[in-house]
Amino acid sequence: MRQLRAFAHRLGNLVRRNRGEADFGAELESHIALDTDAGIRTGLDPAEARRQALIRLGGAEQAKQAHRDRRTLPWAEDLIHDLRYGVRMMARNPSFTAVAVLTMAIGIGATATAFTWINGVLLRPLGGVTDPNHLVVLETVTPNGELVPNSYPDFIDFRDRLKLLDGIAVTRPTALSVGRDDHADRVWGELVSGNFFQVLGVTPEAGRLFLPAEFADAPGKFPIVVLSDRYWRSHFNADLSIIGRTIPINQHELTVVGVASPSFHGSLPVTAFDVWIPYMEQPALNGVQEWMLRDRHNRNMLGIARLKQSVSIEQARGELKTLADFMAIANSNVSEGMSATLVPLSESPHGPQGLLAGPLRILMGVCILVLLIVCANVANLLLARATVREKEFTARLALGANRSRLARQVLTESLLLTGSGALLGLAVAPWMSHALRSLMPPGPMQQLVAMDTRPDLAVLAFTAGVCIFAAVTAGLVPALQVGRLNLSARLNAGARSGTASRSRNRLRSILVGAEVALALVTLVGAGLFARGFFETMHIDPGFNPDHVLLNQFYLNTNGYPLAQRKEFCRRLAERMQAAPGVTDVAYSDGVPLNFEPSWWEELKIEGYGPRPNENMSIFRNVISPGYLPLMHIPIVEGRNFTEADNEDKTSPDVMIVNEAFVRRFFHGRDPIGTRIHGWGSWFRVVGVAKDSKYHYLGESTPAYFYVPFRQIYREDMNLAFYVRTKGEPDSVLSTLRALVRGLDPNVTVFDAAPLKEYIGASLYPQKIAASLMCGLGSIALLLAALGLYSVMAYSVAQRTQEIGVRMALGARPAHVLGMVIKQGLALTAGGLIVGTALAIAMARAVSSVSFSNSAMGSSATLLGDGANHPLIYIAAAAFLCVIATIACVLPARRAAAIDPMQALRIE
């Protein structure tokens, strides 16, 4: 307690140092005067009395120093001194300061931004929920080990039987239309199990959330809805009276029971939903048949569960697996070989984070590379300055300064530099964070992305850590150097030193080498990603997306029953076909190379015995007869669908398979006429379509099949409408709008876009990786070139005298030039060797990073095919050599032009 009081006093005295100093001076004076008086009284003459008083005092200056040390905190005082001195030094060398602070700002700003994203996407994914650390994602596992969503009946079994979980909820993201007729808004919401909010632990902002009585599984019982805070504010002006009233959603009146808390945006990370509706309202909302809700095949629910306190994820996973394996046997007709597992929230393969996780990790890695280059640069700058200040340091050492004290000062100065850089970097970071939105593919995903970009404690702590790391990395080498200063040697040899000391030269060489190595790694990285991107860009998708306009209809949001939807499509296609400038019209369920997961069906193929545990879930599309011709996908065998392949009981169910399907399942047998079982009935193969790309341009073609729209189209499917035009696809947009309005004024054309733009989305992760790498790569290159140049220029300047001597002894300018360049290149070569090794290791690590928007087996790697392109390594190395040469030649020429006499006279 008393110590604390004393500490507070001393801390306070730091601020008013001068007053204490004067006060004690006066006190000492009075002390000496009193003692002198006493001496005089004993008969001494005044001068002698004063002398003896001073002796008894033991030195006024020592007394003052001891008093000062006690009065304030010596280390804090040193720190203040160092800081002041540092600021003065910074102000005195504005160009040095500007370069160092700016490079630091780039390094730290980039790293902080990357961390902000990672923090938002991966580390604290869900806002507004209670204790997110106990939330896990529940996934069904296919026999092949792929993770897929769950079916509602499976969910009921899980919910009712698992003991180690504190509740399981399921949710299905969906587009809804809110409002009536032509005033409708398209809104993204989640269809959720009744216990959704309870499991997540969400609190209401107003009204209430779903009550336990409303958790029941009976279809259509609870026509209620919970709104998001932002939708409530933007569309209802935060009006409390909306609670208890009904709003039309998909032309169906739902009662608003409450508003969720403002920080809650739904169950998918970085995604913002606006309405939550009980899953069992689906039959009313979008005409899904009740039997579908009870169908274990219908795996479209994302599961989210809460672990009981003190239950580990492994324990819960074990319990779930036992139950799921049992269910797989009990329901072997639909679930044979299936299992289930739990994964941490941050590893969920669904939603934007599945797309962003890989690229973000790489981004972080690159940022750290850039930061290291920045540190090497600043260390070099500090080292160069330490050499300049060698005289100052030796003088201070000679006057009795402590080595550790000097080293501390150098570290303080580097901390000051990185600190200013970090502040600057942090100021930019929130603004940069918004750019994350632009990294998402266009279309619905982009609207959905919502991230909290305010820097939180984690980001600040991380930045502070990075800052200290950078300060120590950049400042350590110069600080050690100060500790090693040899006083006598320096004072003796100082004036006539030919070259800088050997150990310092070695240190700086290592730094330059490190910089070259790091720059090579970033350059190679940028090259590999760019190459991977362009290679994928030039992959033939196997269909022709040019001149095609695509529009996705959400007819279920308009309350259309199934038959009417089909009728709508047929009539719209008929009218569109007749419009001027239109060559083909088609519609389907899934869009190729779209960024939404495509669906699959489990098949039994006549004459093919699946291997044990073989995944017979095959991707499919449900298409109109016009689809394959419109896409320019040729039928290589058999025939295309016709309007005769329809709902009519007399027309048999038919199927078209792709070549990969034939290769996988038919082994030379003729596929035409074979019977294949799916959706509970037998289909006959009538044609074989040429392979094309379905999910990612980089994918290896999977087995794939098509079924006729009129035979298989169901309530829960999407509807994509394609129009091929003679001219620009946008030219028919107004025609399409008019025709749609003519058919039904309530249906709106929300987001029609050329197919070519739409499928560009599938390239997104690669595009991000490539553009980020190229951007950061050029920054790294610039920094490395700057560092290289400054170091070379500096070391040449240091050797001015030596060069002068050499030239006085007859060396020709060409010799000097050659010598300097040779040394520079030797350094570069060393760095390149290390860099190549690092780059190869990096490429290996990164080539395994893939991205996916569903875990259903279909993913593509970021780097394209493999990471071994020697040409990229050679080009990057050559490029760096050129930069290094330029960095050497400029100062070398200046050195060679020196007049020997002048050089010798320097100092």
Next chain:
Amino acid sequence: MGDKTDVWQGTLALMVLRTLESMGPQHGYGLARRIEQTSGDLLQLNYGTLYPALLKLEQEGYIKSSWGTSENNRKAKFYDLTKAGHRQLKRAAAEWEQTTAILARFLTPAEEA
């Protein structure tokens, strides 16, 4: 070395407190002289070391200081005990007595045995 000065500081602090208690407000020079006298001139005090000790006591709140005039009309800073200082003196004196008593048992030749 650090330990020695701590012990010295501790005892010096005790001497200062005790002297102030018996003599009332006193300036630094007077305190130093008085401590020397009390010790029977056995203690050759380096007067300079007294001031950091005084400062420490003051920071800890055991003594307070104010400028005043000395008996021979010189401006001087006077130190005086605070309430906390009185308490501390009692406590420290008791501790010190106990310590010396224990040490005395070790240092006097054993008789009873």
